[in-house]
Amino acid sequence: MRFLFAAAALIAVAPAGAACPPLPGIDAVLARPGLQYLLFGEYHGTSEMPALVADALCSAAGSGRPVVLGVEFDASAQPSLDAYMASDGGAEARRAMLRAGIWREEGGRTTSAIMELIEAARRLGRRQRLGVVAFDSPPERGTSARREAAMAEALRKAGERAPGTLVIALTGAGHAGKTAWTSYTPPFPSAGQLLPAEKTMALSFARPGGRFWGCQPANGGEPEGCKSYDMPVREPVAPRGIVLDASIRDGFDGIYSTGSQYSASQPVLPKGG
Numbered sequence: 440m441r442f443l444f445a446a447a448a449l450i451a452v453a454p455a456g457a458a459c460p461p462l463p464g465i466d467a468v469l470a471r472p473g474l475q476y477l478l479f480g481e482y483h484g485t486s487e488m489p490a491l492v493a494d495a496l497c498s499a500a501g502s503g504r505p506v507v508l509g510v511e512f513d514a515s516a517q518p519s520l521d522a523y524m525a526s527d528g529g530a531e532a533r534r535a536m537l538r539a540g541i542w543r544e545e546g547g548r549t550t551s552a553i554m555e556l557i558e559a560a561r562r563l564g565r566r567q568r569l570g571v572v573a574f575d576s577p578p579e580r581g582t583s584a585r586r587e588a589a590m591a592e593a594l595r596k597a598g599e600r601a602p603g604t605l606v607i608a609l610t611g612a613g614h615a616g617k618t619a620w621t622s623y624t625p626p627f628p629s630a631g632q633l634l635p636a637e638k639t640m641a642l643s644f645a646r647p648g649g650r651f652w653g654c655q656p657a658n659g660g661e662p663e664g665c666k667s668y669d670m671p672v673r674e675p676v677a678p679r680g681i682v683l684d685a686s687i688r689d690g691f692d693g694i695y696s697t698g699s700q701y702s703a704s705q706p707v708l709p710k711g712g
Contacts, residue, residue: 462495476594477607477640479608479644481644482547487701497563506563506604508571509571588633645677652705655668676699
């Protein structure tokens with residue numbers, strides 16, 4: 440697997456000129472001693488969750504540490520991500536990146552919001568030590584022990600690429616959590632559980648409802664194709680930010696809230712594109 444550390448994105452350049460959007464709670468997260476892997480568990484297909492991670496990425500990049508953004512793409516997308524990160528971000532550069540096979544997926548991992556998260560990383564990478572890693576692995580069947588182990592290994596290698604590196608990964612909440620996949624028999628560890636516990640922080644999303652883009656409804660139900668679906672409301676809208684409290688949700692060190700209900704983000708490429 441190739442990483443962008445060999446390219447210009449890890450060359451030390453001038454400090455960022457613009458302030459990062461405020462994200463309450465991020466300073467406490469980044470101050471956690473020994474933190475090397477920060478996992479944001481998401482519900483794929485929203486506009487707001489990737490946008491919040493972009494703000495966290497900005498704050499982390501300003502700390503002076505080398506930073507890696509982890510995206511839940513198959514490793515075959517790495518060369519196109521590297522090329523985009525080293526580009527000017529223009530229309531031709533985007534078209535070149537979107538030729539990678541992952542972008543033809545119709546679910547919630549290849550949305551405009553994910554594209555904009557990668558673009559935010561590219562802009563930060565022009566002036567900070569920042570790279571992007573595609574850390575997913577093609578499974579034999581949906582989620583598997585082999586897939587979780589491969590994801591954890593890819594993130595671990597990204598974190599060890601340069602001294603002091605912080606990996607910030609956006610991935611499905613089941614992969615990010617520190618508890619096993621008990622819905623499978625026998626249960627197997629999640630990617631978050633396989634990373635060094637003392638160096639890993641896992642955050643899950645608040646659940647005020649809204650909409651997401653996906654290929655099946657939330658919590659089961661009869662699929663109606665890939666489209667915008669409702670998200671169930673499980674709690675009131677909480678103020679935007681991060682709350683560190685391991686008692687809120689099993690397997691997570693805290694919760695992040697976007698400060699609103701969610702809206703669906705559609706795939707970058709049209710169906711069949």
